[in-house]
Amino acid sequence: MRRPLKRTVWALVFCTVCAVLSSAVPACAENRSFELTLDRDTVELGDVVELRLTFSDTQSIPAVDIPSTEGYEIRYRGPSTMMSIVNGTMSSSITHLYTLIPQKTGTYTLGPVKFSYKNDTYSSPAVTITITDGGAAQALSQSSASQSASQSQTAAQKDSLDKYIFLTMSLGKKRAYVNEQIPVTIQLYVTRVRLQDIQYPVITHEGISFAEFNKPKQYQRILNGVMFEVLEFTTTAWGTRPGSFVLGPTEMECNLIARKPGRRSGAMFDSFFGDDFFEEFFGRAEVHPITISAPKQEIEIVDVPEEGKPASFTGSLGNYTMTITAQPLQVRVGDPVTVTMTIEGTGNLTTVQSPQFATTDGFKMYDAESTQEGNRKVFEQVIIPTSETITEIPSVSFSFFNTEKGSYETLVKGPLQLTVSKPEKHETVAIVEPRADETKMQVQEVLGKDIVYIKEHPGRWQPGLFYYQSFWYWCAHGLVFFLSMGILFYQRKLHRLAKDERYARKLSAPKKARKGIHEAELFLRKQMTREFYDSIHKTLSAFVSDALHVPIGNVTSSVVEDHLRKRQADQRICDAAKNIFDACDRVRYAPHDITQSGMEQTLQELKSVLIFLER
Amino acid sequence: MIRKILIVIVGISIWGGMPLLSMAQEKTFRPETIFMQANAAYEHGSYDEALSLYQSLISGTHISAAVYFNMGNCYIKKGEIGRAILFYERARRLAPRDGDIKANYRYAKSQLTEIAPPEGKEWITYSITRLFEAYTINEITILLSVVYCGAFGLLIGVQKMKGTVLWRKGCAALGVLVLVGTFVAVALSNRIMMLDKEAIVLSNEVSATFEPIEQSTTHFTLYEGMKVLVRQERGDWVKVERADTKMGWIKKETIETVSFKTP
Numbered sequence: 001m002r003r004p005l006k007r008t009v010w011a012l013v014f015c016t017v018c019a020v021l022s023s024a025v026p027a028c029a030e031n032r033s034f035e036l037t038l039d040r041d042t043v044e045l046g047d048v049v050e051l052r053l054t055f056s057d058t059q060s061i062p063a064v065d066i067p068s069t070e071g072y073e074i075r076y077r078g079p080s081t082m083m084s085i086v087n088g089t090m091s092s093s094i095t096h097l098y099t100l101i102p103q104k105t106g107t108y109t110l111g112p113v114k115f116s117y118k119n120d121t122y123s124s125p126a127v128t129i130t131i132t133d134g135g136a137a138q139a140l141s142q143s144s145a146s147q148s149a150s151q152s153q154t155a156a157q158k159d160s161l162d163k164y165i166f167l168t169m170s171l172g173k174k175r176a177y178v179n180e181q182i183p184v185t186i187q188l189y190v191t192r193v194r195l196q197d198i199q200y201p202v203i204t205h206e207g208i209s210f211a212e213f214n215k216p217k218q219y220q221r222i223l224n225g226v227m228f229e230v231l232e233f234t235t236t237a238w239g240t241r242p243g244s245f246v247l248g249p250t251e252m253e254c255n256l257i258a259r260k261p262g263r264r265s266g267a268m269f270d271s272f273f274g275d276d277f278f279e280e281f282f283g284r285a286e287v288h289p290i291t292i293s294a295p296k297q298e299i300e301i302v303d304v305p306e307e308g309k310p311a312s313f314t315g316s317l318g319n320y321t322m323t324i325t326a327q328p329l330q331v332r333v334g335d336p337v338t339v340t341m342t343i344e345g346t347g348n349l350t351t352v353q354s355p356q357f358a359t360t361d362g363f364k365m366y367d368a369e370s371t372q373e374g375n376r377k378v379f380e381q382v383i384i385p386t387s388e389t390i391t392e393i394p395s396v397s398f399s400f401f402n403t404e405k406g407s408y409e410t411l412v413k414g415p416l417q418l419t420v421s422k423p424e425k426h427e428t429v430a431i432v433e434p435r436a437d438e439t440k441m442q443v444q445e446v447l448g449k450d451i452v453y454i455k456e457h458p459g460r461w462q463p464g465l466f467y468y469q470s471f472w473y474w475c476a477h478g479l480v481f482f483l484s485m486g487i488l489f490y491q492r493k494l495h496r497l498a499k500d501e502r503y504a505r506k507l508s509a510p511k512k513a514r515k516g517i518h519e520a521e522l523f524l525r526k527q528m529t530r531e532f533y534d535s536i537h538k539t540l541s542a543f544v545s546d547a548l549h550v551p552i553g554n555v556t557s558s559v560v561e562d563h564l565r566k567r568q569a570d571q572r573i574c575d576a577a578k579n580i581f582d583a584c585d586r587v588r589y590a591p592h593d594i595t596q597s598g599m600e601q602t603l604q605e606l607k608s609v610l611i612f613l614e615r
Numbered sequence: 616m617i618r619k620i621l622i623v624i625v626g627i628s629i630w631g632g633m634p635l636l637s638m639a640q641e642k643t644f645r646p647e648t649i650f651m652q653a654n655a656a657y658e659h660g661s662y663d664e665a666l667s668l669y670q671s672l673i674s675g676t677h678i679s680a681a682v683y684f685n686m687g688n689c690y691i692k693k694g695e696i697g698r699a700i701l702f703y704e705r706a707r708r709l710a711p712r713d714g715d716i717k718a719n720y721r722y723a724k725s726q727l728t729e730i731a732p733p734e735g736k737e738w739i740t741y742s743i744t745r746l747f748e749a750y751t752i753n754e755i756t757i758l759l760s761v762v763y764c765g766a767f768g769l770l771i772g773v774q775k776m777k778g779t780v781l782w783r784k785g786c787a788a789l790g791v792l793v794l795v796g797t798f799v800a801v802a803l804s805n806r807i808m809m810l811d812k813e814a815i816v817l818s819n820e821v822s823a824t825f826e827p828i829e830q831s832t833t834h835f836t837l838y839e840g841m842k843v844l845v846r847q848e849r850g851d852w853v854k855v856e857r858a859d860t861k862m863g864w865i866k867k868e869t870i871e872t873v874s875f876k877t878p
Contacts, residue, residue, distance in 0.1 A: 451688055451723075473756070
């Protein structure tokens with residue numbers, strides 16, 4: 001047993017030594033493989049595909065440069081590393097992510113990708129991707145029947161994204177004179193894709209100057225049966241020297257909005273100005289900057305002919321008219337006259353110079369000031385007559401080269417009648433001498449400083465106390481306060497009496513009751529039985545009527561009794577009220593049964609009932 | 616008969632002459648006379664005599680701005696600037712718009728060797744007090760009473776105008792009046808509060824200490840003529856507040872309050 005164990009131990013030691021030695025020896029160069037995958041093998045124009053290069057058991061492999069081709073463009077997005085431990089075994093990997101942007105329909109083979117890194121050679125298998133044009137092709141095919149003539153023209157573009165986005169540049173003329181205006185129109189055609197952040201076009205030019213672009217226009221145009229959104233930029237160009245020049249290429253930068261793969265459900269492309277807000281908001285769209293270009297254009301610039309060039313020609317080109325006015329036309333010597341010369345027409349107004357006077361004799365001339373508005377340029381020149389012998393403003397002439405006719409033209413306007421009179425009086429230099437008293441220099445006066453003399457009268461003797469310390473001061477204020485409060489409460493009461501009838505009746509009831517009792521006592525003393533009971537009945541009924549705010553005719557014995565019981569009157573009071581009504585009824589049918597003592601008792605009962613009700 | 620008539624005449628003469636005699640005696644003690652005598656003493660350069668005569672008027676509760684003003688002049692002539700400022704302050708309280716008092720007060724202040732530090736009081740209270748600086752306490756009191764009565768009158772009017780187009784305007788006017796009244800009340804209460812608290816330093820140089828103890832550390836120094844506010848009294852010591860709101864303890868005899876009755 002001892003011998004085999006020893007052999008095993010030696011074998012283990014040998015293996016360990018071998019392993020250590022093998023690790024100490026530098027690694028030999030070898031071929032390694034990595035994964036190249038696409039998230040799908042078919043993609044439509046306008047969509048993007050994610051391309052992954054995955055390297056296992058390492059995280060140090062740098063990004064690999066994968067070249068773009070005619071059919072697609074590849075952009076590197078960044079690395080993604082992963083590390084995992086499964087059953088104690090650690091593994092790591094790095095994945096470089098790329099975005100593949102289809103440019104042209106067709107089937108393309110991507111890879112195999114090969115590169116070397118640290119003496120190792122890495123290679124991947126090839127993958128195939130098919131680029132289709134999806135719904136756009138379908139839309140185009142629907143209109144192909146009616147547009148068969150132009151089918152051949154669009155066929156060249158059909159396989160590329162260019163047929164959905166393209167830029168055109170057109171020139172107003174291919175041959176122009178130096179400084180002649182050439183209209184330039186650049187149009188961006190877009191359909192079925194969406195663009196944003198569209199920049200102004202940039203035109204490569206030499207020997208040609210450009211004005212600033214006008215505000216772009218946006219409209220729709222059907223081209224070969226397809227509706228395009230058109231963004232039109234216009235400007236003017238002019239040649240600065242004669243020769244043949246190339247304009248362009250014209251490039252325009254913008255961002256293409258593409259949907260992220262795998263989440264699509266509708267058409268392949270959305271409209272340029274379509275509603276993709278929610279997709280962008282929820283991050284389902286990707287932005288890819290693109291540059292759209294228009295082809296070059298050739299233009300020839302020729303110089304204006306020397307033959308027939310007038311002396312007053314200053315380089316103005318176009319077709320113009322001129323008007324001239326002057327204000328005022330009746331002046332004195334030395335007064336300014338403003339001559340307004342308006343040049344109007346088509347052409348390069350920036351090259352138009354001020355018209356020239358036929359003569360400047362007898363005038364002092366100032367430089368003309370110009371303002372330009374649209375196709376009109378106005379020159380205002382101030383001239384001052386220096387002699388009263390002048391009778392007119394000399395004529396002005398303006399020469400230009402008419403680019404439409406190809407010849408020089410000279411416009412002459414004037415002269416204008418001008419009346420110049422002598423100056424009102426000759427200005428003389430008046431020497432004003434200071435007055436004798438003003439020649440003395442103002443001397444800074446030094447004022448004395450001391451106290452003001454004592455007061456010679458004691459003035460009003462002050463009271464010993466301040467007003468606020470006086471008792472009567474506070475009494476007066478208290479009086480004002482209570483008086484004001486009293487008036488306010490009185491006003492409120494009057495207001496309530498006027499507005500609240502129930503309150504007013506309730507308030508007046510005791511007074512009326514006292515008056516009624518007084519009246520009843522008077523009838524009692526005079527032995528006027530019927531009047532006495534009428535007064536008693538009326539007083540009680542009126543009181544209850546006012547207290548309950550009910551019509552007096554509705555007040556009966558039962559109403560009064562109910563009211564008394566509600567107010568928890570004792571039986572004696574209820575009986576008294578009942579007796580009063582009974583007595584009042586009895587006097588109508590049997591007046592002879594009424595005695596003096598009975599009347600007095602009724603009066604007492606009335607008083608007791610009213611006293612209770614008044615509580 | 617003649618004898619009786621003579622007795623009656625003499626009696627009447629004595630009876631009627633008594634009041635005249637007393638009136639003549641009184642005339643010699645009239646405050647105006649004392650004031651004139653004091654002025655005469657001032658003219659003759661007898662400032663101490665003039666001061667004692669003016670003082671007799673004040674002690675007899677005959678107070679006027681002119682008396683305090685003349686006393687201030689006397690102290691100026693004596694070279695006691697601190698006391699002069701004190702009496703000009705008193706005169707200012709009675710006649711704040713008097714140009715002579717203002718001029719002499721400025722002159723006295725210009726004679727001070729040390730200038731008071733800038734004021735560091737609350738802005739709102741200070742501004743409102745300054746707004747009514749040109750008025751006496753009694754004038755402000757009357758103004759407040761007028762506003763008070765006006766407010767109540769307007770309140771009654773507004774109550775009556777309720778429901779009419781004038782009601783809103785009345786309410787606005789009442790609001791303005793209440794606001795004005797508040798300003799006046801704040802100014803008045805501040806002036807009343809300051810009545811017995813304002814004091815003038817009379818000693819040339821006074822060290823204000825942190826504690827009312829002789830050996831206490833000096834916090835800041837006060838100079839003659841500076842105005843301070845008396846915040847607390849403790850035995851011979853008073854706690855005063857300088858214009859820049861610094862507080863310290865000084866001896867009571869080194870200052871004198873601006874209150875009227877104090878000689």
